[in-house]
Amino acid sequence: MYSIKEAFYSLQGEGAHAGRPALFCRFTGCNLWSGLEKTRMKSDCQFCDTDFIGTDGQNGGKFRTASDLVAHLDTLWPEGHGHKYVVFTGGEPALQLDDALIHKMKQHGYTIAIETNGTLKLPEGIDWICVSPKTSAPLIVNKGSELKLVYPQSHLSPDLFENLEFAHFYLQPMAQDHLLPDQIPLTNTQEATLNYCLSHPQWRLSLQTHKMLNID
Numbered sequence: 399m400y401s402i403k404e405a406f407y408s409l410q411g412e413g414a415h416a417g418r419p420a421l422f423c424r425f426t427g428c429n430l431w432s433g434l435e436k437t438r439m440k441s442d443c444q445f446c447d448t449d450f451i452g453t454d455g456q457n458g459g460k461f462r463t464a465s466d467l468v469a470h471l472d473t474l475w476p477e478g479h480g481h482k483y484v485v486f487t488g489g490e491p492a493l494q495l496d497d498a499l500i501h502k503m504k505q506h507g508y509t510i511a512i513e514t515n516g517t518l519k520l521p522e523g524i525d526w527i528c529v530s531p532k533t534s535a536p537l538i539v540n541k542g543s544e545l546k547l548v549y550p551q552s553h554l555s556p557d558l559f560e561n562l563e564f565a566h567f568y569l570q571p572m573a574q575d576h577l578l579p580d581q582i583p584l585t586n587t588q589e590a591t592l593n594y595c596l597s598h599p600q601w602r603l604s605l606q607t608h609k610m611l612n613i614d
């Protein structure tokens with residue numbers, strides 16, 4: 399059984415594939431936060447910008463088999479067009495993404511990407527692995543395609559990650575508009591991020607372009 403909060407066709411907003419048409423499949427649930435506001439400040443991920451509770455979002459639901467889920471997702475790709483690209487996200491997709499789902503997506507012609515916090519083991523066969531570290535706990539997924547660190551996080555300096563085996567290193571300014579006034583750190587995160595990249599050129603700036611475009 400797969401629990402899906404929402405699924406939608408949009409442009410990848412972040413990282414090296416920003417601007418690429420993609421089907422997003424957002425799984426319900428996360429191992430670093432319950433998603434309930436009352437526990438946000440006690441969680442390992444106080445700044446999370448995403449609602450991943452339940453299955454009530456657009457095109458969300460519960461799907462018994464990989465075939466059922468893929469049949470549903472594939473209706474969202476523009477008919478008759480290839481270049482199929484799916485981004486599994488959440489919540490934490492590594493809690494639910496499995497071999498059967500990867501196999502079925504490939505059968506339907508999809509290139510597969512994941513957005514993960516890197517704390518859980520991943521199945522084989524994912525084409526693009528984006529890891530975004532959150533806790534000071536060791537990363538299980540310590541190599542991949544892009545490492546995309548939300549910046550700044552006081553206990554997670556970028557230099558902790560710069561020797562890992564990733565093809566791309568991105569810093570993404572911490573968005574704060576969804577936080578309550580007493581939850582907002584006193585930093586201009588865009589300015590801090592661009593200054594860090596300028597002084598540490600291994601790192602590139604990732605902006606959440608979908609938010610600027612006001613799309614999903």
Ligand SMILES: C[S@@+](CC[C@H](N)C(=O)[O-])C[C@H]1O[C@@H](n2cnc3c(N)ncnc32)[C@H](O)[C@@H]1O
Nearest residue numbers: 445446447448488489490513514515530572573
């Ligand atoms: C909502 S997470 C879901 C996937 C996975 N749980 C993870 O954390 O990578 C998707 C992406 O949004 C990023 N993100 C979450 N909250 C953010 C915020 N307030 N500002 C900028 N990026 C944020 C995460 O770091 C991650 O790269």
Ligand SMILES: Nc1nc2[nH]cc(C(=O)O)c2c(=O)[nH]1
Nearest residue numbers: 409410411412487513608614
């Ligand atoms: N357009 C768009 N791009 C994204 N890249 C990563 C996202 C995510 O929430 O994982 C996301 C998202 O929610 N929307």
Ligand code: SF4
Nearest residue numbers: 428431443446489515
């Ligand atoms: S790990 Fe990802 S989904 Fe989970 S709380 Fe953090 S940013 Fe949100």
Ligand SMILES: [Mg+2]
Nearest residue numbers: 447448487614
């Ligand atoms: Mg998002």
